[in-house]
Amino acid sequence: MxxxxxxxxxxxxxxxxxxxxxxxxxxxxxxxxxxxxxxxxPARYFARHGYRVMALDLPGHGRSEGPALDSVDAMADWLAxxxxxxxxxxKEVTVVGHSMGSLVGMSLAARHPERIDRLVxxxxxxxxxxxxxLLNAAQDNDxxxxxxxxxxxxxxxxxxxxxxxxxxxxxHMGERLLERVADxxxxxxxxxxxxxxxxxxAPILAPTxxxxxDEDKMTPPRAxxxxxxxxKSSQVTHLRGCGHSMLSEQPNQVLDALSAFxxx
Amino acid sequence: xxxxxxxxxxxxxxxxxxxxxxxxxDPTTGARATPIYQSAAxxxxxxxxxxGLFNIERAxxxxxxxxxxxxxxLEERMAALDHGxxxxxxxxxxxxxxxxxxxxxxxxxxxxxxxxxxxGTHNLLEYTMSRFGxxxxxxxxxxxxxxxxxxxxNTKLVFGEVLGNPGLEVLDIPALSELxxxxxxxxxxxxxxxxxxxxxxxxxxxxxxxxxxxxxxSGHGVVVGGVVxxxxxxxxxxxxxxxxxSEPYVGFHxxxxxxxxxxxxxxxxxxxxxxxxxxxxxxxMTAFQILQGLETLPLRMxxxxxxxxxxxxxxxxxxxxxxxxxxxxxxxxxxxLAQKMLPKGCGAVxxxxxxxxxxxxxxxxxxxxxxxxxxxxxxxxxxxxxxASTTHxxxxxxxxxxxxxxxxxxxxxxxxxxxxxxxNDLKAGLRVVEKMHEQAAAQQAEKVS
Ligand SMILES: Cc1ncc(COP(=O)(O)O)c(C=O)c1O
Numbered sequence: 001m002x003x004x005x006x007x008x009x010x011x012x013x014x015x016x017x018x019x020x021x022x023x024x025x026x027x028x029x030x031x032x033x034x035x036x037x038x039x040x041x042p043a044r045y046f047a048r049h050g051y052r053v054m055a056l057d058l059p060g061h062g063r064s065e066g067p068a069l070d071s072v073d074a075m076a077d078w079l080a081x082x083x084x085x086x087x088x089x090x091k092e093v094t095v096v097g098h099s100m101g102s103l104v105g106m107s108l109a110a111r112h113p114e115r116i117d118r119l120v121x122x123x124x125x126x127x128x129x130x131x132x133x134l135l136n137a138a139q140d141n142d143x144x145x146x147x148x149x150x151x152x153x154x155x156x157x158x159x160x161x162x163x164x165x166x167x168x169x170x171x172h173m174g175e176r177l178l179e180r181v182a183d184x185x186x187x188x189x190x191x192x193x194x195x196x197x198x199x200x201x202a203p204i205l206a207p208t209x210x211x212x213x214d215e216d217k218m219t220p221p222r223a224x225x226x227x228x229x230x231x232k233s234s235q236v237t238h239l240r241g242c243g244h245s246m247l248s249e250q251p252n253q254v255l256d257a258l259s260a261f262x263x264x
Numbered sequence: 265x266x267x268x269x270x271x272x273x274x275x276x277x278x279x280x281x282x283x284x285x286x287x288x289x290d291p292t293t294g295a296r297a298t299p300i301y302q303s304a305a306x307x308x309x310x311x312x313x314x315x316g317l318f319n320i321e322r323a324x325x326x327x328x329x330x331x332x333x334x335x336x337x338l339e340e341r342m343a344a345l346d347h348g349x350x351x352x353x354x355x356x357x358x359x360x361x362x363x364x365x366x367x368x369x370x371x372x373x374x375x376x377x378x379x380x381x382x383x384g385t386h387n388l389l390e391y392t393m394s395r396f397g398x399x400x401x402x403x404x405x406x407x408x409x410x411x412x413x414x415x416x417x418n419t420k421l422v423f424g425e426v427l428g429n430p431g432l433e434v435l436d437i438p439a440l441s442e443l444x445x446x447x448x449x450x451x452x453x454x455x456x457x458x459x460x461x462x463x464x465x466x467x468x469x470x471x472x473x474x475x476x477x478x479x480x481x482s483g484h485g486v487v488v489g490g491v492v493x494x495x496x497x498x499x500x501x502x503x504x505x506x507x508x509x510s511e512p513y514v515g516f517h518x519x520x521x522x523x524x525x526x527x528x529x530x531x532x533x534x535x536x537x538x539x540x541x542x543x544x545x546x547x548x549m550t551a552f553q554i555l556q557g558l559e560t561l562p563l564r565m566x567x568x569x570x571x572x573x574x575x576x577x578x579x580x581x582x583x584x585x586x587x588x589x590x591x592x593x594x595x596x597x598x599x600x601l602a603q604k605m606l607p608k609g610c611g612a613v614x615x616x617x618x619x620x621x622x623x624x625x626x627x628x629x630x631x632x633x634x635x636x637x638x639x640x641x642x643x644x645x646x647x648x649x650x651x652a653s654t655t656h657x658x659x660x661x662x663x664x665x666x667x668x669x670x671x672x673x674x675x676x677x678x679x680x681x682x683x684x685x686x687x688n689d690l691k692a693g694l695r696v697v698e699k700m701h702e703q704a705a706a707q708q709a710e711k712v713s
Contacts, residue, residue, distance in 0.1 A: 001523070013524050016517055037526030044524070045321035151275055159275050161285030164323040166331040167339030167535070168350040168528065171275060176349050176496035176527035251323045255316075 002063060005081055011063025012036055013055040017047025025090035026262065027083060028055040029075075031099030031123070032189035033149070033181045035062030038098065041251045042258055049263065052090060056082065058104075060185045068185045072100070072196045076107035083115050094262055096120040098247065099219065100189055103128060103196045106227075109208075110201035119208040120258060123216055123244045125223035126230070128193040135194065138187040143179075145186055150174040155215035155243030163248070170248045198230065208234045209261040211254065213242035235261070278345065278461065282561050286340030300552045301333040320519075320536070330540055334548035338555050342481075342491045345460040345558075346473055349496030350531040352539055353489060353551060357456060357476025358384055359544035360490030364452055364474050366542070367534045368420060368506055371397025375421045376414040378405035378435060380428025380668065383655065385454065389423075405433045406598075408443055415447050420505055425454040426463050426606075430615045430651070430675060431668050432589045434598035434605060441469025448505065450498040456480075457611045457641070461565040466495035468605065472530065479642025480611075482557035483564050487550045492534060496527030509533060515541075564644065564680060569609030571686065572678040578687045579616050584624075584694045584701070586672065590614035612679075613641045618672035624697045625650040625672045631696045634681060634689040646679035646686055 002009050013036045019025075026046050028039040036043075039055035047053045058075055060068025069075045079095070087093055093116050097105035102124035109119050137145035150171065157163075158170040178186070208231045212224035221238065228234040237257040242250045276284070287298050306325040308314035316322040325331050339351045354360040369375070377389055379402035389400040403410035405428050415422075422444040424435045437453060444451040452472040453465040459480045465473050475481055477489035500509035500522040509529045512518035516536055521529040539545055557564075569592075576590040588595065591602035591610040602610050618624045628650070629637050635648040639655060649655065652671045656664055661671055678686065 016519055016524070035526065037524065037528075040524045040526075041321045041323070043321075044319055045316060048315070048319055048321065157288055160288060161276075161281055161340050161344035162288050162337075163286075163340055166323065166325060166333075166336035167343065167352055167531070169340060169343035169348060172343060172347055172496065173349045173527060179497075180499075180527070255322060 003086065005078075005085060008059070008065040009063065010065075010082060011057035013040070013043055013053075015040075015043030015045070015047030015053040015055065017051065017053050019047070019050060019052040021089045022091050023050055023052045024092045024094070025052040025054070025083070025087035026094045026096060027079065027087075028053070029079065029095065029097040029101030029104045030056070030058065030061070031101050032193060033061075033146075033178045033186040035177065035180070037062070037177065038247045039096075041247070042096070042255055045255055045259070046262070052087060054082070054086060060182065060188070066182070066185070068188045070188060070192060072103045072107050072192050073111070075104045075192070076111060079104055079108050080112040080115050092117040094118040094120065096122070096258065097124075098122040099124070099244065100128070100193050103193065106198065106204060107196075107201070109204045109206045110198070113202070113205060116206050118262065119204065119206045120211070120261065121208060121224070121227060122211045122246050122254070123213065123219045123224070124210060124227050125219035126196065126198045126227050128196055128219065130190045130194045135187070135190050138190050141183045141187070146175060146178040149218070150178060152217045153244040155213065155241060155249055157241060158243060158245070158249055164251060165248065168248070170245060173248060174245055203232055204230075205232045209257065210234055210236045211239060211246060211257060212236065213239045213244060213246055213249070215242060216244040218244040279562050281341065281344045283559050285344035286337040298334060298337045298552060298555050300548050302548055303332075304328050320532070328548065329543055329545045330535060332548050332551070335546055335551040338546075338551040338558075339491075341555065341558055342460075342475070342493055345464075346455075346493040347464055347466045347495070348473065348493035348531075349527050351491050351493040352531060352534050353477070353491050353546040353554075354539070355490065355544040355546055356488045357474065357478055357490040358388060359542075360474040360476070360492045361385060361388060361454065363534055363538040363542065363544065364472055364492045365393065365398065365421065367530060367538050368450070368508055369398050370508070372418060373398050373420045374416050374418045375400040375423055376411055376419055377402050377422075378424035378428060378433075379403060380405050380431055380433050381423075381425050381454070382429050382456075385425075405435050408436070408439055411440060411443055412447075415449070419447070419449060421452055422449050423452045423454070425457065426465065427457045427591070427611060427613070430589070430673060432591050432596065432598075432610070432614055434591050434601045434610070436601055437465055437468040437470055437605065445469075448503045457613050458606065459561060459565060461561050462569070462606055462608050462611060466493070466497065471495045471498040477554045478640070480565065480568070481561065482554040483561065483642065483644055484553075484557060485640060485643035485645065487553045489546050489550050489554055492531070494528065494531035494534070496530075498530070500529055508537075513537070565609070567680050568612035568678060571680065571683045572612040572614065573609070574683040575676065575678050575686055575690065576614060579690065582694055584619050584697045586617035586619050586670075588614065588616040613675065613677045615673050615675040617670045618674055618694075618697055620697055620700060621671040622652045624700060625674055626653040627700060628674065628693045628697050629653070631693045632689055633692075634685055635676070641675075641677035643677065644680045646681055647677040648674060650674050
């Protein structure tokens with residue numbers, strides 16, 4: 001799906017839904033170098049349950065026109081505009097972000113609190129420092145950046161080629177998805193993560209769910225716990241045996257936690 | 265990314281994946297081996313989960329035609345070994361090829377295929393798919409310009425086998441991939457003869473791979489099965505050529521596969537349409553047996569290749585042998601390409617031409633003891649067939665030659681026996697042929713005198 005924002009294409013998936021005008025809305029925001037397709041299962045679930053779903057491509061990713069944005073705050077401002085034009089009549093708005101997308105959610109909740117009722121942060125850390133080797137490889141558009149990030153993003157089961165999703169290789173899915181990103185975008189995303197800081201933000205008041213994976217090497221569980229500790233109202237779901245790529249590694253557990261938090 | 269080679273993640277090695285990929289010990293029973301889930305269907309905990317499974321919003325199993333936990337282990341192992349985003353296993357290699365084709369082609373579409381393909385594949389493309397409006401142009405696999413010239417506005421797929429039949433032509437996958445991609449077409453490769461141990465076509469630029477798992481993957485000649493692997497590399501939305509993936513599918517509530525599933529669009533449609541509707545699924549017992557085979561794939565392929573090299577070298581120097589077609593030998597026209605593309609070896613299936621035509625071929629084959637005379641390849645045991653007196657018995661000599669089959673052509677599938685025993689068996693068979701020649705010469709001499 002494509003909509004226009006300020007004359008530019010914004011790509012997203014609606015989970016094959018046909019929501020009512022006033023339907024509650026959920027905006028899914030992907031992580032560095034990814035696109036909307038990581039959200040396919042929760043997008044389809046919430047669409048079937050009557051939600052207005054927008055699994056977005058951030059600018060410069062998937063089918064959204066570039067250029068990619070330089071900072072998390074710029075991405076959050078863009079998201080605020082997308083929410084404004086596409087969910088003006090929604091009865092409530094939830095933002096669900098993974099990894100870099102979780103930072104976008106935090107920035108939005110702190111700086112545009114009127115736009116959001118509920119926040120979900122998967123695989124999060126604030127700050128979110130990126131290792132120099134990874135940053136440098138991404139700057140050189142070296143495929144090694146993809147290999148490193150993708151390998152570190154998967155837990156033991158995925159390393160051994162096992163998946164909850166029958167017949168799927170989580171590792172190779174991650175690899176192929178990252179290979180789709182245009183030159184320099186991966187570096188821009190990592191730089192945005194690296195430059196993120198919460199210190200100037202107002203406290204986040206929106207009720208928030210944090211999900212951590214105990215095998216997550218990119219955003220370790222203690223980082224997620226620390227984020228939860230900074231929030232006014234938070235709860236945490238720990239995923240056992242799960243790495244950073246929670247959406248492909250434990251789709252059912254993620255769905256159950258999202259459903260319980262959002263639908264009650 | 266600038267450097268967009270499809271390099272896999274720096275993960276587990278090939279041997280480890282052959283043993284483990286797709287399976288961790290069963291969490292409830294502790295079973296180390298892959299359990300055989302001999303169940304047609306799987307219980308839903310509640311209706312919302314059931315609806316979610318049907319709607320592809322949850323991971324899990326519904327019904328064994330669509331997916332099965334034992335089959336899923338095999339699918340994930342093959343995806344890991346071939347560096348694909350996913351795979352679907354099928355009832356046979358033929359079913360795999362049919363599934364790959366029908367997932368993206370419809371009536372009115374066209375395929376450009378290497379002409380040196382398995383006979384059954386030729387039948388499927390030339391005679392059977394054409395009944396359903398999908399036509400094929402066959403070209404010389406060594407002639408890249410011929411592939412290019414054969415591409416029409418309705419062409420949707422480029423196809424070939426890594427090693428051709430019967431001439432063992434080595435398909436230049438990197439070159440053909442570039443050519444196909446220039447025309448916005450996906451490249452499908454049949455890698456049956458090489459297995460991912462000797463060749464990973466997706467790494468070389470192919471987008472889709474099919475295997476007959478009946479052969480080396482299972483490796484013991486006990487099952488029939490197939491696999492389709494999706495590389496996840498092709499951008500189905502780069503043109504309007506692939507509406508099954510880029511446009512709403514009425515048969516699944518207007519799902520646009522490429523939109524929602526990204527790199528897994530093809531394999532998701534293959535499962536949600538082709539396996540669902542054509543139904544050529546694999547039995548879980550078969551999947552288990554193929555998994556058993558895969559555990560030793562690296563070891564077996566090493567020995568297959570080593571034995572094949574020895575046998576081929578022996579045959580090449582034999583006086584009763586006209587020629588040997590094996591790309592592992594410097595005499596093969598594709599030797600250089602094989603050294604580059606198949607550094608671990610050229611598999612264990614090859615052909616050679618016996619002096620003396622049909623009669624000599626028949627006598628030779630019937631005198632062998634260790635080699636089994638049958639229509640298959642890729643068994644742990646050595647196999648042999650003489651097309652002119654069996655599969656192509658009713659074909660006249662001229663047509664035989666046109667398809668690259670000489671009257672004395674013998675095809676071997678070299679197994680895992682002691683190489684010396686295989687060579688002795690062939691030696692005895694060739695001695696029979698030699699005697700035929702000697703008798704003929706003596707009769708000739710008598711006539712002359
Ligand atoms: C190269 C090749 N592809 C495909 C097939 C078909 O496989 P199956 O017999 O499993 O249907 C064969 C079988 O001989 C083959 O040799």
